[in-house]
Amino acid sequence: MKMETTTIAPTFDVNVIRKSFPVLEREVKNKLLVYLDNAATSQKPQGVIDALNYYYSNYNANIHRGIHTLAEEATAAYEATRNTVKDFINAKFSEEIIFTRGTTEGINLVAYTWGRKNIHEGDEIIISTMEHHSNIVPWQILCEEKKAVLKIIPINDEGELLMDSYKNLLSPKTKLVSIVHVSNSLGTVNPVKEIINDAHEVGALVLVDGAQSTVHLDIDVQQMDCDFFAFSGHKVYGPTGVGALYGKKEILEEMPVFMGGGEMIKEVTFEKTTYNNLPYKYEAGTPNIADTIALKVALDFVTELGKDIIRNHENDLLKYATGQMKLIEGLRIIGTAKNKVSLVSFVIKNIHPQDIGVLLDNQGIAVRTGHHCTEPLMNRFGIPGTVRASFAMYNTKEEVDRLVEGIKKSIKMLS
Numbered sequence: 001m002k003m004e005t006t007t008i009a010p011t012f013d014v015n016v017i018r019k020s021f022p023v024l025e026r027e028v029k030n031k032l033l034v035y036l037d038n039a040a041t042s043q044k045p046q047g048v049i050d051a052l053n054y055y056y057s058n059y060n061a062n063i064h065r066g067i068h069t070l071a072e073e074a075t076a077a078y079e080a081t082r083n084t085v086k087d088f089i090n091a092k093f094s095e096e097i098i099f100t101r102g103t104t105e106g107i108n109l110v111a112y113t114w115g116r117k118n119i120h121e122g123d124e125i126i127i128s129t130m131e132h133h134s135n136i137v138p139w140q141i142l143c144e145e146k147k148a149v150l151k152i153i154p155i156n157d158e159g160e161l162l163m164d165s166y167k168n169l170l171s172p173k174t175k176l177v178s179i180v181h182v183s184n185s186l187g188t189v190n191p192v193k194e195i196i197n198d199a200h201e202v203g204a205l206v207l208v209d210g211a212q213s214t215v216h217l218d219i220d221v222q223q224m225d226c227d228f229f230a231f232s233g234h235k236v237y238g239p240t241g242v243g244a245l246y247g248k249k250e251i252l253e254e255m256p257v258f259m260g261g262g263e264m265i266k267e268v269t270f271e272k273t274t275y276n277n278l279p280y281k282y283e284a285g286t287p288n289i290a291d292t293i294a295l296k297v298a299l300d301f302v303t304e305l306g307k308d309i310i311r312n313h314e315n316d317l318l319k320y321a322t323g324q325m326k327l328i329e330g331l332r333i334i335g336t337a338k339n340k341v342s343l344v345s346f347v348i349k350n351i352h353p354q355d356i357g358v359l360l361d362n363q364g365i366a367v368r369t370g371h372h373c374t375e376p377l378m379n380r381f382g383i384p385g386t387v388r389a390s391f392a393m394y395n396t397k398e399e400v401d402r403l404v405e406g407i408k409k410s411i412k413m414l415s
């Protein structure tokens, strides 16, 4: 289905980029919005919004089963996104890409299928102190059910994994390592390649939580050699409600099915049901067609601009923001890893993070406050939560200046 999409700048000019994101023109509390909550969800370019509108206005139809024109067009667009995701993370085969609602569903899919089949009493699963709840709770549920053991990689005060401790945790009992690629609370980039190599040496599989990394880093699942990789479309400028789980083909083939229903079957009788081929085996029911189609526009947008160019811009912002914030008295940055991207988490002496968040919102600045779904990590640092400013391709130094001024003003009001 041909659609006119918004063209984007061939070179990186943040002011041109900003024009592609209509929400950035809005005002909050009579001030131009400064959106620094990108780690929670990024804003959407006009092309993504147009793709949703165009689908519903022109070729809304259920996919795969229909033989009419609209169904064929919708199916082709839906499957085109699968190919784009495959290229975006450099998977070998498109059937290794399973559409999900997002990272959470991807991790749960692995826990409920591969986990239920392969985890037994006494087995061990390794995660880290800095995991998002969605990479803790599914494994806790599984371990409880199977009488397996959850082991935790500790971190240092900078927010880096203690790799020696990790190596000591590994043993033939380890069946899975499930690790966040980029921490949503600290910005730490974990050495996933080394983690995967070590895990494979003891015969364990590795799931990488790519919720935060997919938008900032070049993802190459073949080079990484991870067994599973999960991410969410809405953090990569795509719509909410769609993401993908990558799994190595030979592992996905062997895994039991997840949800039962239409599309995931080959043949159903009351006596026996046989299951569909990959990837449909894991995609029961009518999927999120519109959002999946629009996800392609988001990923193409990023690819056309160039992830390295976007990353350079975001790294400049991170460096600048870190430098400016270090000058604020009483402000402590949580997460100072050597290898870090995209966000600054901080606390201010004697002030609750939420109070800062409210006062920043009053100045039109959107940041996130709280535990960021990483409560064990907050406990590790002995804090209730942080204020987190997270950057995207469309943020500017002027916005960082407004943040810094906003924090100073808030501190004055609260002291």
Ligand SMILES: Cc1ncc(COP(=O)(O)O)c(C=O)c1O
Binding pocket: 039, 040, 101, 102, 103, 104, 105, 132, 134, 135, 180, 182, 183, 184, 209, 211, 212, 232
């Ligand atoms: C590191 C990390 N993992 C998992 C998730 C869960 O993603 P979703 O809510 O899109 O499923 C998030 C969301 O913030 C995250 O930052």
